[in-house]
Amino acid sequence: MESIITPVGSGIQAVDDLLARTHGHSFYDNIGVSYSGPLPPTMLAGVNALVTRYEDTPDAANYVEQNYSPTGKILFPVVTLNTDRDPLVPAVNEAVYADTVGQAGNSNLLVQRTVNRYGHCAFTVDEMLGAFLDLAEWVESKAKPSP
Secondary structure, eight states, X not given: OHHHHHHHHHHHHHHHHHHHHTTTOOOOOOTTOOOOSSXXXXXXXXXXXXXXXXXXXXXXXXXXXXXXXXXXXXXXXXXXXXXXXXXXXOTHHHHHHHHHHHHTTOGGGEEEEEEEEESTTOOOHHHHHHHHHHHHHHHHHOOOOOO
């Protein structure tokens, strides 16, 4: 049940927050999107025919681009922690972020750690403290810690 409630509830909160920040203007656009997947073609046609369509507005799209889209331009060491079965933030996001940071030429400033566990932010105190202490040592010594 948590696998459904967590992303839906968090999604509602995130959308409400973004809509407040964009003055109710749409930041999402699926006008030209044709959804695909493992459904039979007739069902997919039905989904594509009936799905609600949204068109972004330039001001809202710009706000999201400037404030929510990672650039990879990190200026100081960053250590990320994630669980490999997070129901809210899929683990693939870590790979996408690593690619973004790499394309910006800053892989030397990123260490990512993945914990084999279900849950969002389901870290032990030791895992969180260890990541923080490793980050602090990295800043002080300039020696990059292991993932």
